Amino acid sequence: MPVFFVESGAIHDNHITITGALGHHLVESLRIQSHEEIWLGEAGQARYRARVLKTERGRLTAEILSRSVAPPPTIPRITVGLALIKSEHLDWAIQKATELGVARLVPLVTRRSVIRPRAERVSKKTERWKSVAREAAQQSMRWDIPTVTEPEPFESWCEQEPVTSCRILLWENGGVLFREKLRGKPRPESVALAIGPEGGLTPEEVAHAQAHGFEPVSLGPRILRTESAVLAALAIVQYEWGNVG
Numbered sequence: 001m002p003v004f005f006v007e008s009g010a011i012h013d014n015h016i017t018i019t020g021a022l023g024h025h026l027v028e029s030l031r032i033q034s035h036e037e038i039w040l041g042e043a044g045q046a047r048y049r050a051r052v053l054k055t056e057r058g059r060l061t062a063e064i065l066s067r068s069v070a071p072p073p074t075i076p077r078i079t080v081g082l083a084l085i086k087s088e089h090l091d092w093a094i095q096k097a098t099e100l101g102v103a104r105l106v107p108l109v110t111r112r113s114v115i116r117p118r119a120e121r122v123s124k125k126t127e128r129w130k131s132v133a134r135e136a137a138q139q140s141m142r143w144d145i146p147t148v149t150e151p152e153p154f155e156s157w158c159e160q161e162p163v164t165s166c167r168i169l170l171w172e173n174g175g176v177l178f179r180e181k182l183r184g185k186p187r188p189e190s191v192a193l194a195i196g197p198e199g200g201l202t203p204e205e206v207a208h209a210q211a212h213g214f215e216p217v218s219l220g221p222r223i224l225r226t227e228s229a230v231l232a233a234l235a236i237v238q239y240e241w242g243n244v245g
Helices: 020-029 087-099 120-140 154-160 177-180 203-211 224-239
Strands: 003-005 016-020 035-042 045-058 059-068 078-082 103-107 165-171 190-195 215-217
Touching: 003 020, 003 120, 016 020, 016 045, 016 103, 020 045, 020 059, 035 059, 045 165, 078 087, 078 154, 078 224, 087 103, 087 120, 087 224, 103 120, 103 154, 154 190, 154 203, 165 177, 165 203, 165 224, 177 215, 190 224
Parallel strands: 003 035, 078 103, 078 190, 165 190, 165 215
Antiparallel strands: 016 059, 035 045, 045 059
């Protein structure tokens, strides 16, 4: 059973009342019954083991059995700037990045991006991406939900991305292998990964990223799809500096 995130306002004394979309999901879709035990949590805060007392249409009430305090935030804090790709592939990338511990995801519009959401659909798209991240966080029993922002231009992100201890640009012509770049180095507080579209970043974009502190690295001789590069890069970071492997 995954953990389900609730708002702090749902908790009263020793009880939790869930309504809205989550209440409907638990009662109508998952068919949670009275006396079952479930895990509920406040994103980035406490987690509760609770026993269901009552269910009715779209509403669930549970009694808190135990409370666990959230552990310290994991280090390094990982931000991924990811070029926009086809919807189903981006959803998959967000899901897997969440499972692998990313803290923040920024969809990027690059010069060779094929996908460019219309202005009137940006908010709806962003809400969908946030929903994908939330569901993946629940399924993987994370203590928090990664931040997913609205899309922004690649150059602007390079300029405005908050200062990070380590800035990496994944590039097919990067030369130095990513794992070699990380191996033996002290674990930084934060990492920013820039990942381009399947058509690659332009020389001008690469130069712009370098001018703002991003170091080009390679994932090897094979050209990976954007969503595959996300998975490979995060696995390497978590293996060398994180809590995977």
